Amino acid sequence: MKVLKTQRNSKHCLICGMENPLGLHAPFYELEDNSLASVFTFRSEHQSYPDRTHGGMVATLLDELMGRTLWIKEPEMFGVTTSMSIKYRKPTPYGVKLKARAYMTFNSARGFSAVGEVFDMDNNLLVQGEAKYFKIPFKMAFSEETSYHEEMCYQMPMDIENIDFPEIKK
Numbered sequence: 001m002k003v004l005k006t007q008r009n010s011k012h013c014l015i016c017g018m019e020n021p022l023g024l025h026a027p028f029y030e031l032e033d034n035s036l037a038s039v040f041t042f043r044s045e046h047q048s049y050p051d052r053t054h055g056g057m058v059a060t061l062l063d064e065l066m067g068r069t070l071w072i073k074e075p076e077m078f079g080v081t082t083s084m085s086i087k088y089r090k091p092t093p094y095g096v097k098l099k100a101r102a103y104m105t106f107n108s109a110r111g112f113s114a115v116g117e118v119f120d121m122d123n124n125l126l127v128q129g130e131a132k133y134f135k136i137p138f139k140m141a142f143s144e145e146t147s148y149h150e151e152m153c154y155q156m157p158m159d160i161e162n163i164d165f166p167e168i169k170k
């Protein structure tokens with residue numbers, strides 16, 4: 001799947017915050033089919049059982065990825081999670097490159113829904129998720145002391161041209 005562009009990363013977010021020492025520092029890529037992808041590596045700081053990434057960390061990654069699908073069509077809005085369900089199919093390792101993809105399944109003036117999946121690099125499905133979000137404008141998401149441009153200040157490089165994913169099952 002061809003990468004069209006990258007989305008901005010923040011300073012402090014647990015998933016995309018480039019200045020968060022415990023964060024994942026995940027980049028986000030908008031794909032030609034209007035889905036959103038990420039290629040990342042969980043670290044030992046993200047573990048639950050030995051050699052396994054904590055399920056809450058995997059869910060947090062999927063929440064971020066699914067919520068960011070809104071930015072493909074409405075880059076001036078944020079999604080606030082109202083509900084989310086996760087199905088863990090296989091253990092999610094750390095210390096190895098993984099990839100994830102999400103796409104919007106419903107969109108209205110007030111909210112949207114999305115689904116997401118995490119895969120290993122051989123396209124084995126590890127985790128699936130779905131979530132619903134309420135939309136809010138950027139200005140409602142930030143305090144008066146912090147602006148969107150101050151926090152979301154990292155323009156990520158176009159370091160990947162294509163990401164291979166299995167066909168979407170709708």
